[in-house]
Amino acid sequence: MWQLHQFPLCPFSRKVRIVMGEKNLAYELVRENPWDKRDELWQLNHAGRIPVLHDTTRGTTIADSRAICEFLEEMVDRAPMLSGNSATRAEIRRLVALFDENFFQDVTAPLLEEKLAKRLMLRQPPDSRALREAMKSAHGHLDYIDWLVDTRAWLGGSMLSLADMAAAAQISVADYLGGIDWAGHEQARTWYAVVKSRPSFRPLLTEKIEGIPPPAHYAMVDG
Amino acid sequence: MWQLHQFPLCPFSRKVRIVMGEKNLAYELVRENPWDKRDELWQLNHAGRIPVLHDTTRGTTIADSRAICEFLEEMVDRAPMLSGNSATRAEIRRLVALFDENFFQDVTAPLLEEKLAKRLMLRQPPDSRALREAMKSAHGHLDYIDWLVDTRAWLGGSMLSLADMAAAAQISVADYLGGIDWAGHEQARTWYAVVKSRPSFRPLLTEKIEGIPPPAHYAMVDG
Ligand SMILES: N[C@@H](CCC(=O)N[C@@H](CS)C(=O)NCC(=O)O)C(=O)O
Ligand SMILES: N[C@@H](CCC(=O)N[C@@H](CS)C(=O)NCC(=O)O)C(=O)O
Numbered sequence: 431m432w433q434l435h436q437f438p439l440c441p442f443s444r445k446v447r448i449v450m451g452e453k454n455l456a457y458e459l460v461r462e463n464p465w466d467k468r469d470e471l472w473q474l475n476h477a478g479r480i481p482v483l484h485d486t487t488r489g490t491t492i493a494d495s496r497a498i499c500e501f502l503e504e505m506v507d508r509a510p511m512l513s514g515n516s517a518t519r520a521e522i523r524r525l526v527a528l529f530d531e532n533f534f535q536d537v538t539a540p541l542l543e544e545k546l547a548k549r550l551m552l553r554q555p556p557d558s559r560a561l562r563e564a565m566k567s568a569h570g571h572l573d574y575i576d577w578l579v580d581t582r583a584w585l586g587g588s589m590l591s592l593a594d595m596a597a598a599a600q601i602s603v604a605d606y607l608g609g610i611d612w613a614g615h616e617q618a619r620t621w622y623a624v625v626k627s628r629p630s631f632r633p634l635l636t637e638k639i640e641g642i643p644p645p646a647h648y649a650m651v652d653g
Numbered sequence: 654m655w656q657l658h659q660f661p662l663c664p665f666s667r668k669v670r671i672v673m674g675e676k677n678l679a680y681e682l683v684r685e686n687p688w689d690k691r692d693e694l695w696q697l698n699h700a701g702r703i704p705v706l707h708d709t710t711r712g713t714t715i716a717d718s719r720a721i722c723e724f725l726e727e728m729v730d731r732a733p734m735l736s737g738n739s740a741t742r743a744e745i746r747r748l749v750a751l752f753d754e755n756f757f758q759d760v761t762a763p764l765l766e767e768k769l770a771k772r773l774m775l776r777q778p779p780d781s782r783a784l785r786e787a788m789k790s791a792h793g794h795l796d797y798i799d800w801l802v803d804t805r806a807w808l809g810g811s812m813l814s815l816a817d818m819a820a821a822a823q824i825s826v827a828d829y830l831g832g833i834d835w836a837g838h839e840q841a842r843t844w845y846a847v848v849k850s851r852p853s854f855r856p857l858l859t860e861k862i863e864g865i866p867p868p869a870h871y872a873m874v875d876g
Pocket of ligand 1: 439440441442464477478479480481493494495496530750754
């Protein structure tokens, strides 16, 4: 039995959930609040981070969302997310790194800090300058998605891939936290509406974090 | 012709150079100072980061060290660095992420900031508290390497792999900057002495950054 240790607004956990949904894999969710720093999580993953995929039957444990996605690609033929020749696969992996690292650092992480960590743990209001900076960076990243969508069928090339999943996972968390303004990003908006309407995405869109409601358009499939 | 855009003390560039050395691939080095933010680099890599591997003949460009290493694994059979079944490969990739992300964040990045960026760009002395913190974190990571070496032939399992290359690349930069104290880490020290003595490592150990000399033991193969 697969258990996924995750947090609903962790974009890396979301990426893995979407990929597992596309591949039609059954798994159980184990909620981890990153700020709890539970001993059990540190025992499963020396980095103390989520997501962690744990096979309770065989005892296998895989940490790091990219390691998990590569593993799922190798194990499950259904719904390939990293197909094509080596150059195409390299391009998909480049984009995954861009969204996992740069989009996360510039946009998702500061939004999580200001709107979630400060509210739930420190009972402090968000710093409006940090929020403005994050939203400005989001525009830069959405410009790049506009450009990708103008030149390709999907972000990574001619096929739906991990690049789309990585980008949509980050955007969905940023959108939940009110950090995405689609004005001027018609191509990115259209691409995201398509990804978001996939059945693999639906379970994410109905989840709520206590005390932090998403904006009205967040879960609307044409929103 | 392959060109690698890199900086001598960038641990991700080092990881790629070691892997290309192991695989016996010819390439040209193009030096990029990360702080220069050259337009040419941004044109090659939208993330503005090194390393970038550029095939000047075919025009292929690959950014992100993990994407580059996966590409080299797929293209070149010689000296496999990611072999074994999917669970073993996942374990190697987990460790690569641990060293690329956690070791880098906790140890290499603060050392680069305090000892290189501050000196070369701001002409400021390093913050001794930040240096102490980084060296304390290094001990924690070396403890974990001690434990891995106690239980396995190489960090990722029974074979030399990307996990060893990722760890050794981070350590070599931290060691250049005086951040590694081997006291109490006999297993890690022995493992590192073996990796460091490989021919793929040698070119890195003789390079110097102007104005920042490495400690005396840095390039000694039994040091
Ligand atoms: N590279 C990792 C990053 C995972 C990550 O940063 N997870 C966050 C939650 S979104 C976390 O667990 N943070 C707690 C910590 O770093 O201590 C992955 O792709 O899985
Ligand atoms: N995930 C990237 C990280 C690369 C990275 O952070 N490179 C640093 C130099 S060590 C850099 O180019 N920094 C400049 C910047 O982030 O603007 C990889 O593995 O290649």
